[in-house]
Amino acid sequence: MRWRIALAAAALAAGVAAAAGGLRAGGEAGDPVAALNEGNRLFRDGRLEEAAAAYEAGWDPASPHPTLAYNLGTTLHHLDRLPEAILWYRRAGDAAPDPWLEENLWLARRTLGSQVLPAGGVEGLISRHRQALRLAAAAVAWLVLGLLVALPRTPAWVLVLLAALAASLYAGAGLAERFGARPAVLLADCSTPAGDLPAGTEAWVRPLAGERYRIVARSADAVCPAPAVALIEPPP
Structure with a gap:
């Protein structure tokens, strides 16, 4: 019985850790709303370089603000700093996909004649889907916990196998996050x-x-x- 309690505790901890694995610590950043308002004011006044600096000062990667990133990308686009504009359009799109953003991103790519290179090989495949690995690890861990609670007579080998699968998925996602x-x-x-x-x-x-x-x-x-x-x- 004790091993089941220990396994339940481990499954609960693994599920919480895997589900929260996407959270990142960020550095200090200014107030994004204040930065957005200041950047918008400077943009309206035609002070584009200052507007770009104001937007960027409010960016916090741990809590991305899509409008801030989009406005910064648009400002850089107006300044013909197109590689940087693409960077910020991509950051805005990761935070909140938007059709207008995609159109601006397409235009910047077309103007530059740049390309999008897909990740190749096994490393690329794992890197692209590392968040899916974390979610799968969380799902399996919660499944183990559910079986322990709802079906206490589940064979031990099934529980151990599922727990090992969850641990492997979580470890794979962690390695991809750290080194991929x-x-x-x-x-x-x-x-x-x-x-x-x-x-x-x-x-x-x-x-x-x-x-x-x-x-x-x-x-x-x-x-x-x-x-x-x-x-x-x-x-x-």
């Missing part, structure tokens, strides 16, 4: 054996030693310096 590829936008051209990847290219990247990133894609084999790469999501 992350979506990014190139803010400067990056040379590859097949030619330059232009600024504005959207790709999945993995950090390397020496302040560099490797592009994780089937169609490109490139290592880019860190200043040329801007992560869409904050690092763990």
Whole structure:
């Protein structure tokens, strides 16, 4: 009986941890509403550089404000800083998808002639779906807990197998979060054996030693310096 209680406690803890795994700690940021209002005022006055700085000062990656990111992307678009505009449109879209945003993003991509590189290989597949792994881990952990409560005569081997599956999914998601590829936008051209990847290219990247990133894609084999790469999501 004791092992069932211990397994229930472990399943509960795993379910809560896996479900909350997507939350990230963020650095200090200003009040997003105040930053939005100030940026809007400066934008209306035609002071676009100052408006962009005001919007960015209010950005908190731990609590993304989609309108703030969208307005910053639009301001950068007006300033012809298109790679940065794409970055902020992507951040806004991750926070809250919007048809107008997608249209502006398409226009910026078309103007730059940039491309979106899908992540390649097993690493890319796992990186793209790491949040799904966390949710699956949470679902299996809660299933174990439910079986322990509702069907106490469930065979031990079934419970142990499900618990091991939940642990494996959670560990896989954690490894992908910590070491896997992350979506990014190139803010400067990056040379590859097949030619330059232009600024504005959207790709999945993995950090390397020496302040560099490797592009994780089937169609490109490139290592880019860190200043040329801007992560869409904050690092763990």
